[in-house]
Structures are given as C-alpha cells and as structure tokens.
Amino acid sequence: xxxxxxxxVTPWEVRGKVDYKKLIRQFGTQPITDKLLRRLRKHTGKLHxxxxxxxxxxxxxxxxxxxxxEQGRTFVLYTGRGPSGPVHIGHLVPWIFTKYLxxxxxxxxxxxxxxxxxxxxxxxxxxxQTKKFAYENALxxxxxxYDSTDTSIIFDVEDIALLYDIALQVAKRxxxxxAKAAFGFQDNTNIGWIFxxxxxxxxxxxxxxxxxxxxxxxxxxxxxxDPYWRVTRDVAEKLGFYKPAQIHxxxxxxxxxxxxxxxxEPETCIFTTDTPEMVKRKIWAAYTGGRSTVKEQxxxxxxxxxxxxxxxxxxxxxxxxGRIKERARQCRAxxxxxxxxxxxxxxxxxxxxxxxxxxxxxxxxxxxxxxMRHKTS
Amino acid sequence: xxxxxxxxVTPWEVRGKVDYKKLIRQFGTQPITDKLLRRLRKHTGKLHxxxxxxxxxxxxxxxxxxxxxEQGRTFVLYTGRGPSGPVHIGHLVPWIFTKYLxxxxxxxxxxxxxxxxxxxxxxxxxxxQTKKFAYENALxxxxxxYDSTDTSIIFDVEDIALLYDIALQVAKRxxxxxAKAAFGFQDNTNIGWIFxxxxxxxxxxxxxxxxxxxxxxxxxxxxxxDPYWRVTRDVAEKLGFYKPAQIHxxxxxxxxxxxxxxxxEPETCIFTTDTPEMVKRKIWAAYTGGRSTVKEQxxxxxxxxxxxxxxxxxxxxxxxxGRIKERARQCRAxxxxxxxxxxxxxxxxxxxxxxxxxxxxxxxxxxxxxxMRHKTS
Numbered sequence: 001x002x003x004x005x006x007x008x009v010t011p012w013e014v015r016g017k018v019d020y021k022k023l024i025r026q027f028g029t030q031p032i033t034d035k036l037l038r039r040l041r042k043h044t045g046k047l048h049x050x051x052x053x054x055x056x057x058x059x060x061x062x063x064x065x066x067x068x069x070e071q072g073r074t075f076v077l078y079t080g081r082g083p084s085g086p087v088h089i090g091h092l093v094p095w096i097f098t099k100y101l102x103x104x105x106x107x108x109x110x111x112x113x114x115x116x117x118x119x120x121x122x123x124x125x126x127x128x129q130t131k132k133f134a135y136e137n138a139l140x141x142x143x144x145x146y147d148s149t150d151t152s153i154i155f156d157v158e159d160i161a162l163l164y165d166i167a168l169q170v171a172k173r174x175x176x177x178x179a180k181a182a183f184g185f186q187d188n189t190n191i192g193w194i195f196x197x198x199x200x201x202x203x204x205x206x207x208x209x210x211x212x213x214x215x216x217x218x219x220x221x222x223x224x225x226d227p228y229w230r231v232t233r234d235v236a237e238k239l240g241f242y243k244p245a246q247i248h249x250x251x252x253x254x255x256x257x258x259x260x261x262x263x264x265e266p267e268t269c270i271f272t273t274d275t276p277e278m279v280k281r282k283i284w285a286a287y288t289g290g291r292s293t294v295k296e297q298x299x300x301x302x303x304x305x306x307x308x309x310x311x312x313x314x315x316x317x318x319x320x321x322g323r324i325k326e327r328a329r330q331c332r333a334x335x336x337x338x339x340x341x342x343x344x345x346x347x348x349x350x351x352x353x354x355x356x357x358x359x360x361x362x363x364x365x366x367x368x369x370x371x372m373r374h375k376t377s
Numbered sequence: 378x379x380x381x382x383x384x385x386v387t388p389w390e391v392r393g394k395v396d397y398k399k400l401i402r403q404f405g406t407q408p409i410t411d412k413l414l415r416r417l418r419k420h421t422g423k424l425h426x427x428x429x430x431x432x433x434x435x436x437x438x439x440x441x442x443x444x445x446x447e448q449g450r451t452f453v454l455y456t457g458r459g460p461s462g463p464v465h466i467g468h469l470v471p472w473i474f475t476k477y478l479x480x481x482x483x484x485x486x487x488x489x490x491x492x493x494x495x496x497x498x499x500x501x502x503x504x505x506q507t508k509k510f511a512y513e514n515a516l517x518x519x520x521x522x523y524d525s526t527d528t529s530i531i532f533d534v535e536d537i538a539l540l541y542d543i544a545l546q547v548a549k550r551x552x553x554x555x556a557k558a559a560f561g562f563q564d565n566t567n568i569g570w571i572f573x574x575x576x577x578x579x580x581x582x583x584x585x586x587x588x589x590x591x592x593x594x595x596x597x598x599x600x601x602x603d604p605y606w607r608v609t610r611d612v613a614e615k616l617g618f619y620k621p622a623q624i625h626x627x628x629x630x631x632x633x634x635x636x637x638x639x640x641x642e643p644e645t646c647i648f649t650t651d652t653p654e655m656v657k658r659k660i661w662a663a664y665t666g667g668r669s670t671v672k673e674q675x676x677x678x679x680x681x682x683x684x685x686x687x688x689x690x691x692x693x694x695x696x697x698x699g700r701i702k703e704r705a706r707q708c709r710a711x712x713x714x715x716x717x718x719x720x721x722x723x724x725x726x727x728x729x730x731x732x733x734x735x736x737x738x739x740x741x742x743x744x745x746x747x748x749m750r751h752k753t754s
Contacts (some may be wrong), residue, residue, distance in 0.1 A: 116541070120549045127542055159543075161538040164493070165504055168534075171499045171569030176553075179568050191556050192548030195572030 010184060012121065014251055014260045020057055020223075027226045028057040029248060030119040039066055046103040049319050050097045050249065058223060060233070062243035064347065065218050067279050074182070075216045077102055078203045078244070080112030080154075083133035087140040088269040090252035090261030093315050097249065098220045099144055109151045110203040110217075111141060116156040117199065120192035128353055131157060135367070140272050142363035142370060145355050153370040162372055166209065166299035173235040182227040187361045204244040210376070215319055216242035222260075223248035252315050255286035255308045272360065276350045283309065283346045284350070290338035301334035309341045317348040381605070386601050387561060389498065389627055391637045394639045397434055397600075404603045406435040406507040406625060409414035416443055421481040426696050427474045427626065435600060437610070442595050446482065454479055455580045455621070457489030457531075460510035461499055464517040466726070467629035467638030470692050474626070475597045476521055486528045487580040487594075488518060492577065493533040497569030508534060512744070516650050519740035519747060520733050524675045530747040531580055539749055540579045543586065546574035550612040559604040569699075578609040581621040587753070593619035600625035629692050632663035649737065653727045660686065660723045667715035678711035686718045694725040 007016040009023060024031055034052065041047055043066070050056050065075050079098050081091065085130050104111050113134035119127045138153050156163065173199065179185055185194055204217045219229060226248065233243040251260030254268035261269050270282055290307040291297040305309040310331065318324045330336045384393040386400060390406045391571040409431065418424055420443070427433050431508055442452050456475050458468065479486050490511035496504045513528050533540065551574065556562055562571055575693045581594045596606060603625065628637030631645035639644050647659055666683040668674040681687040687708065745751050 047712065116545055119545055141728060151559040157542060163532060164537040164541070168493055168496055168504065168569055171572070172567050174568045175565045176562065176568060176571060177564035180564070185553065187554035187557070188552045190549050191551050191553060191572050192545055194553060195548070195568050198568060 002091055011224050011227060015260075015364075018251060018260075018355060023223055024058050025096060027058075027223065027230070028155065029060050029223070029226065029246070030062075032059055032062070032247070036063060039063070043069070044100075048100045049321070050093070050100075050216060052321060053314060055093070055315060056220070056247050056249045058248040059246055061228065061243060062218065062247055065245045065296060066217055068216060069364050073215065074105065074107060075172065075218050075245070075369045076207045076220050077105075077107050078101045078112070078217045079109070079111040079221050080114060080203070081134075081137050081202075082114045082118045082121075082126060083116040083137045085133060085263040086271045086273060087137050088261055088317065090254070090264060091137075092140070092144065092272070093252050093278055094220050094222060094249050095141055095144055096316070096334075097192070099146060101218070102146075102219060107150070107180055107218075108207065109146070109153060110206055111151065112136075112154045112156065112200070112203045113138060114156055114196075114200065116160075116192075117196050120190055124275065127157065131155070138370065139360045139363040140356075142367060143272075143359035145359070146370075148369035149368060151370055152372055152375055153367075154206070154372055156199060159372045162209075162376065163201060163208070165200065165240070166202045166205050167195075167198040169239055170232070170235055171195060173238060174198060174231055178231060178234075182231050197228055200228045204232055205239065205241045208241065210269070214241065218219070218245045218247065220247045220249065222251055224251070224260075228257070253308050253311050255282055255349075257287045270353075272356055274355065277353070279349050279353065280289055280346050283342050285348065286339045286342065288341070294337055297337050298334040300330040302338070304328040304331045307338075307341075309338070309345050312345055312349070317345060339340070388601050388604060390641075392603055395628060395637075397627060401435050404435075404600065404607070406437050406600070406603065406623070407439075409434055409436055409439070409624070410576035411433075413440060416440070418477045419444070421477075425474060425477045426698070427470070427477075427692070429698060430691060432470070432692060433474065433597070433624050433626045435625040436623055437606065438593075438620060439595070439624050442593055442622045445593060447580055450592065451482065451484060452486050452622070453484075453487070454486040454597050455594045455596050456486070456537050456598050457491060457577075457580070458511075458514050458518070459491045459495045459498075460507055460514045461495040461502060462510060462640040463648045463650060464514050465638055465640060465648045466693065467523065467631075467646070467658070468514075468648070469517070470628050470629050471599060472518055472521055473552060473693070476523060478595070478597060480521075484527070484595075485584065486523070487583055488515075488528065489531045489577070489580045490515060491533055491573075491575060491577065493537075493569075494573050497567055497573060504534065508532070515744055516737045516740040517733075519744060520649075522736070523747075525743060525746035528747055529749060529752055530618065530744075531749055533576060536749045539583070539586075539753065540576065543579045543582050544572075544575040546616055547578045547582075547609070547612055548572060550615060551575065551608055555608060555611075559608050574605055574608055577605045578612070581609055581613065582616065582618045585618065586722065591618065595622045595624065597624045597626070599628055600627070601637075630685050630688050633657055634664045647726060647730075649730060649733055651730060653731070656726050656730065657723050660719050660726065663719065665715045665718070671714055674714050675711040679708040679715070681705040681708045684708070684715075684718075686715070686722050689722055689726070690718075692728070694722060 007018055012194060037051060066160040077098055115130040118130040119125055136157050179194060179197060208214045229244055229246050236243045254261040254265060256268035263269055267282060270279055286308045288309050289303045313324055380610040384395055414428060456473055492507040492511040496502055511532050556571060556574055585591045604624050605623055613620045629640040631642060633645035640646055647656055663685045666680045666684050668677060690701055
C-alpha cells in the first residue's frame with residue numbers, strides 16, 4: 001500500500017492517501033466547525049479528545065439533531081460492525097466515542113453486527129464464521145463498558161424476523177441504478193450484496209418499531225460508510241422517518257505505511273486479543289518515518305504527522321492535549337528518538353489491552369442482556 | 378390483449394399467443410412424453426386429467442425424481458403463490474394437481490406464500506395488504522382438502538427467520554448479470570426485487586434444514602415460473618442439494634380473448650369468492666369464438682380450441698374424457714350453441730364454488746396447523 005496511489009474510499013476499500021477535505025466535497029457532507037463544537041460543548045461539557053483533535057471531522061444534520069435535542073426531543077445512536085475477523089484498536093476508536101455520546105446525551109444505542117453482509121461479500125467466509133466473529137466482536141464492544149439497559153446489539157441473521165419488513169420497505173425504494181452509483185456494484189456483484197444496503201438502513205428506523213416513538217438517529221462511524229446513509233436519507237422521509245444524521249471520523253492508520261488499519265494485514269494491526277509479546281513486536285516494527293541514525297534524527301527531527309506511533313497517541317493513547325503537543329514538538333526538534341515513543345506506546349497499549357481482555361472475558365457473562373432476543377422476549 | 382402480439386412469458390407477464398412447443402425449446406425443458414406418462418402411471422394408477430390432456434406438458438428431471446423414487450428415496454413437493462390479490466380458478470388448477478401428486482406419492486408439500494415478493498414488485502400494494510392476501514389465499518389452498526400433517530405453508534415475512542440463512546447461501550452464488558439475463562432486470566428494478574429470486578429458491582432446500590433428510594424436490598407450477606428454477610438448479614449442487622425438478626403446466630386462459638387468467642382483468646376471472654350471480658354474468662360474457670347467429674353456428678360449427686368456455690371444461694369442469702371429446706365434436710359440427718355450454722359451465726362452476734366456499738370458511742379454523750410457526754414451535 002502506498003501513499004501515492006489514487007484515493008479510493010468505499011465501504012469495502014480504503015486505498016491511497018486520504019484527503020479528508022476532498023472527501024467532504026466528494027461525499028457532500030459538512031465539516032465540523034468550531035461553532036458546532038461550541039454548541040456540542042453546551043451539552044457535553046469538556047469535549048472528547050476525538051472532537052478536540054478533529055478526528056471526528058465531518059457530519060450531516062448534526063446541527064438538526066442538536067436543535068431537536070434542545071427542543072426536548074432526543075435522538076438514538078446507531079453504529080455497527082462488519083464481523084469479518086477479530087477486532088483491532090482501529091475499530092475501538094469510534095466505539096469509544098459513541099459511548100461518550102451515549103453517556104452525555106443519555107440515548108439508546110442500536111449496534112448492528114452485519115454477519116449477513118460479511119457472508120455475502122467475503123468469498124472465503126461461511127455463515128458460521130461471520131456469526132462467530134459477530135459474537136466475538138460483541139464481547140469487545142461490551143468490554144468498553146456499555147450498559148445493557150441503553151444498548152441493544154442487533155445480530156442480523158439471528159434478528160432477521162425483526163428487521164425484514166423494514167428492509168423490504170427500504171429496498172422497494174432503491175433502484176439498482178441508485179445502488180450501483182452509490183456502491184459501485186458491477187454485473188458480477190451477487191444479489192445478496194445488492195440487497196444488503198437495505199439491511200444496513202434498518203437500525204436507523206428500528207426504534208419506532210420497538211417503542212412507537214419516532215426519533216431521529218445519529219450515526220457515528222468512519223466516513224467510508226457514508227454511501228449507505230446517502231441512500232438511506234433519500235428514502236427515510238418517504239417512509240415517515242427522520243433522515244438519519246451522521247458524524248464521520250477519520251480512519252485509524254495501520255502500523256505500516258499509509259492506509260487505514262486493516263485486519264487483512266495482521267502485522268500492521270493490534271488486535272484486542274494480542275498478547276504483550278505480539279503488541280511489542282508489532283509496535284517495534286511500526287513505520288515512524290524516523291531517520292536512519294540517531295545522529296540524523298537529532299539533527300533533522302522527525303515527522304509526527306507521518307508517524308504511525310504518534311497517530312496512536314493522538315487517537316487513543318494520550319488524552320492530555322498539552323502532552324501530545326509536547327510530544328510532537330520534541331519529535332520535530334529531534335529531542336527524542338523513535339525507540340522512546342515506541343517503548344511508551346507499547347506500555348500504554350499493553351496496559352490498555354490487559355484491562356480490556358479482563359473485561360472482555362466478563363462480557364461473556366452478560367452478552368445475553370444486550371441481544372434483541374433477550375430484549376424482545 | 379390480442380393473440381397477434383409477440384409471445385412474452387416471464388414470471389410477471391404473459392402476453393400474446395403462447396406457443397408451448399416454442400417455450401420448451403426457449404426454456405430448454407423436456408416435453409412430457411407418452412413413455413414418461415406410462416412410467417408415472419405405474420405409481421399413480423389412472424393418470425390425472427391434467428396429465429392425460431397434456432395440460433402439464435413439460436418437465437425437468439421428472440424422470441430423475443421417478444428413478445430415485447423407484448430406488449426408495451422419495452421426494453418433496455414445492456409450489457407457491459404470489460399473493461397480490463384474490464385467488465381465481467386459474468390458480469386452483471396446478472394446486473389441484475399438486476394434491477393429486479402428494480396423495481399418489483405420499484410426499485410432503487412446502488407451499489410458499491410470497492408476500493415479500495408481491496410487496497416489492499407491486500407499486501400499489503403495501504405489506505399489510507400482501508400479508509392479508511397471503512392469509513386469504515391460504516384458505517383457498519386448504520379448502521382443496523390438503524392435510525396439515527404433510528403440508529406446510531411458508532409465509533415469507535412471518536417465516537423469514539427460518540428462510541434467511543438459506544436465501545443468503547443462494548444469493549451469494551447468483552450474480553446480477555445472471556439474474557438480469559434470467560429475469561430481465563433493468564436499472565430501475567428495485568434491490569428487493571433483485572434479491573428476491575434467492576427467496577424463491579429456499580423452499581427447494583428447506584426440508585433438509587427442518588428434518589436433516591436431503592431429498593430432491595419436484596415443483597408443479599405454470600411454466601412462466603421456470604426462470605427461477607433454472608437459476609436455482611445452477612446453485613443447488615454447490616450447496617449440497619439436489620437440483621430441483623419441475624413439472625410445468627399451461628396457463629389457464631381468462632374468459633376474454635387470449636392470455637392467461639389474470640386478476641388484473643377481473644371480469645375475465647372467476648374468483649373463488651364470486652357469488653353465483655357474478656359467475657353467471659362473467660361466463661355469459663365469455664369469449665367463445667361462436668358465430669353471430671344460431672343459424673350460422675349450426676351451419677359452420679364452432680372452434681373449441683379458441684373457446685374459453687370449452688377450456689374451462691377441459692381444465693377443470695369435465696373429468697370424463699369421452700364427454701369432453703363429444704363436446705368438442707358437437708361444437709365443431711354445429712350441434713350445440715354457445716348458450717348451452719355456458720349454461721352447463723355456469724352450473725358446474727357455481728356448484729364447485731359453493732362447496733369450495735363452504736370449505737374455505739372451515740379452513741379458518743385449521744389454517745394455524747399448516748403454518749411453520751405451528752410446526753416448528
């Protein structure tokens with residue numbers, strides 16, 4: 001993967017150097033302005049680091065949702081996961097942010113595990129595998145501390161009886177040419193995949209079916225998922241629902257050069273189940289853009305923006321804004337060498353994961369409480 | 378509708394004068410030969426009138442299914458109904474034949490009510506309507522005397538939890554170009570409709586999921602449904618199932634000139650819930666091709682093959698082969714006039730419907746026993 005490649009951002013592929021400003025224009029979304037952040041802060045108190053650092057950088061209708069919230073009509077949150085493999089640190093970033101929103105706004109969250117999607121899309125996965133990954137991935141979500149009272153996990157295949165009628169309503173209103181334009185479907189795309197965008201739309205509207213209450217939904221997710229919401233927004237009002245709002249985040253980079261963290265390149269990913277030895281090995285092999293020798297590093301300094309280790313501090317492992325700035329300054333000034341940063345990151349990631357793994361084990365005892373089967377029985 | 382129009386036969390449209398020999402070539406099916414009928418007779422005793430009269434005229438793998446049956450491995454039956462409106466006499470023809478097969482071969486029948494299909498296809502129908510029609514249409518099926526022990530009615534939307542995983546398996550193996558070629562999908566076809574052929578395939582394979590027993594399935598249905606089975610046959614063996622076999626029937630004509638009986642032209646259809654007055658009115662307005670005057674009719678005779686009233690005797694209302702031949706002869710010889718035939722047909726249809734309507738009312742008490750919900754609970 002190279003930074004020189006042409007930028008490609010679809011729900012199934014992120015390639016090349018990502019230009020986020022260009023994505024905002026290309027997808028027709030809105031940047032998150034300082035004004036909007038100030039408005040958010042009225043409700044949340046101190047802003048989450050992912051907002052302060054503009055990792056969540058784009059939106060649709062976040063202002064409308066806040067307006068409704070200020071008028072006393074709240075909203076629900078919806079995000080999800082395509083369970084095609086184990087969860088890595090990159091996946092946790094928007095989930096941690098979603099939990100922050102849920103706590104600040106006291107909202108319900110619907111989390112969709114798309115075991116059907118990953119089955120129809122991935123040639124090499126069978127349904128047993130995607131269903132198993134869905135279960136395993138849900139443990140990671142729960143390990144982040146979500147509360148089952150306000151959080152429902154939808155497993156598409158298991159919960160299809162709940163979802164199918166809404167999916168049909170949506171599917172009836174999306175033509176092949178619309179789907180083709182939004183998702184780049186080809187003649188050799190299978191018909192399960194072509195139908196699937198209707199399934200991804202369902203959790204936007206499920207709250208009304210479950211409770212009778214028609215609320216808008218806000219979707220925190222990486223911006224590659226945006227085509228789904230464009231299509232869903234076009235049909236929402238025809239079905240008597242609010243258009244779903246979105247708040248989009250950047251891609252957490254992998255530990256290699258360029259690109260988003262992807263389980264397809266396991267040595268550039270830190271999985272939530274990695275041992276301390278694996279974490280250490282991967283971080284020590286990470287791309288930093290550092291100079292060839294300590295002497296050269298001290299003379300010319302490093303480039304934090306190109307350094308994957310720095311990105312990890314930025315996204316998740318350094319909450320203190322002062323310290324992260326100082327870290328960048330020291331790097332540019334050649335005051336520290338890559339080994340220092342790698343050693344500290346290894347320590348932080350290892351501590352985080354040991355705790356996460358402990359909670360993940362405990363999640364097995366309570367996962368049942370998060371399921372739709374449990375909630376609707 | 379005119380007989381001169383170009384023949385068009387798809388699962389959603391039958392237009393023009395239907396050339397059944399050409400359909401056999403076009404669809405790549407096999408004619409039902411006298412030899413095959415003799416082989417069938419070994420199992421059934423006297424052949425059903427719909428076989429003797431070649432109303433069931435084409436097949437795929439009927440010989441293979443018989444071969445397996447003779448070896449002691451039986452088969453299951455599958456047919457269905459798209460519940461877009463009330464049931465008319467034309468719908469009953471293959472259902473009556475299916476019951477005959479079920480009794481002679483002592484097989485299970487899976488009957489699919491495609492309330493999801495009719496919803497995504499028919500712009501003007503909502504889901505409540507197609508689900509209501511599915512229920513109403515099921516009463517007509519049960520009124521024919523099916524036994525709930527061996528007959529299961531699948532209501533797609535209600536039973537989706539049972540069907541979805543198999544539908545995904547099928548959908549993953551059908552590309553858009555295959556579906557487009559088989560069904561004529563266009564850019565403006567909605568994505569629910571495009572997915573739907575995977576749902577129609579499911580009952581071919583459901584018996585194994587329910588019982589663990591892998592049996593071939595034989596589908597009695599009008600030949601316009603054949604594209605579904607062509608596509609399903611291509612994926613069956615990849616999924617570890619037998620290719621579904623088919624036995625195809627002709628279209629029951631409406632009471633107007635040409636074309637299959639279609640609820641879209643209600644005055645040319647006899648619905649199962651029609652009153653004696655409606656039956657009389659419709660039959661008296663039926664197209665017979667009879668001459669303008671009694672004198673001319675007696676001199677030149679009529680054309681039973683073009684006469685819709687004669688077709689009704691042929692398909693359902695005259696079981697005796699001697700009498701039907703005599704009726705045709707008398708017509709050609711000008712020995713009877715259209716009014717005679719219409720009076721007799723009115724009497725027979727009315728008697729049939731009064732009895733059917735009585736049984737249809739009783740079906741409301743037992744429909745529950747036919748449902749998958751009842752059978753799998």
